Amino acid sequence: MKEDILNTLRQQDNAIREALRQEEAELPKMPADLNARLMQRVEQEPRKATVRRLWPWVAAACVAGFMAVFLMPPKDTVPALTMQKTSPTLPQYGKGEVSSEVSKVEEPVVAKVETKEVSQRTPKAKKVRNTQKNLMTSTPQETEVCNDLAIVQENEAVTPLPSGEGQGGGSAKATVVLTERDIPITRPENYKYTPEELALLRKQADEAYLKWVELELEISKNNLQQTAQK
């Protein structure tokens, strides 16, 4: 209804229409080369858009690359991992069969340890630790195995087996009692430096400090000389 009234007014308002017509005639004219300039700009725009579309993917790829570099296990653990993957998962342990299961799983490592004397066990234990450290960085399934081992070893540490039982059986080999210290990830103190390493670090720090002091002295001397020259 209102539109009809307005349409009628549009026809009647001659003065407004004439004023607008004159205004339009005085508007700036469109430059002849404007469309050509615009087309040039349009041709450049898709390149920008492509760059804009590409950069998130490039950034994501970079992040993924960094993550892969930092999270991937070191090369020397790969054989250990492949070896561990072939071994089956441990079954549920009964209290009686705990020690024999441990000896089965740790067979390749334990074989080396048991032949040595007690005094020589410490370095060998390190070997075991390293292997287990590598294992802990592997798949969740393998991590479970290690955790189970830790529990088993803990149990053994609390209630040591009688000496006859460990050495008696022909097929049952002597079990190695591993302490919790042998599992490095669960015990941060295992990452502590050896005294030799600590001594070396201290020595290096002292040397670095002395070099820094010498350098500072040289700078001061140089500054003094320059001031004196001025």
Place this chain on the structure above:
Amino acid sequence: MTETDKINLIQGLRKQSPKAQQQALDRYGRDVFALVARLVTGTENVEEVYQDVFIKVFRYIDRYNEEKSSLRTWISRIAYNESITYLRHKSEPVVYYEDRNGEAEKLSDAEVDETFGQANAETVQLIRAALKHLPPDERAIVTMFYYEEMSLKEIAFVTESIPTTVASKLSRIRKKLYRIIKMLQS
């Protein structure tokens, strides 16, 4: 331009075909330039806004819905919005007549109709002077209605409004123009 040509043009624009883009510029360029020039002052500014309008048209052509409006109206909407956005961001302050007391509303329709019905030189010059005192958006609505002869629905689409609001605005602007003319005469 036949319906087939229009469909081909839209399809070409959707495919980002340079030929179709050139065709759209030839077809709608002048109208868009005029619409922008009505709102924005300065040839350089008009050219800048004009280019931005068509860059948007080519980029967002996939959002165009044939069922809602014609391509021309859709482009006009982009041009109108781009010009208003430009004016808002422009640092220069612009002064327009504002009918704060609502005095224009008190004027009788008969009086207004009579003045605008006479297309004598004096009245036309007064209307031209009065148009300069209107805010750009109101001037654009008047031009779209009287000069481009767009329907209320089309104007509502361009200004992102509804036809009844546009109708009310037009009635108010007419009276406001008359009020400014009276002020200029006095």
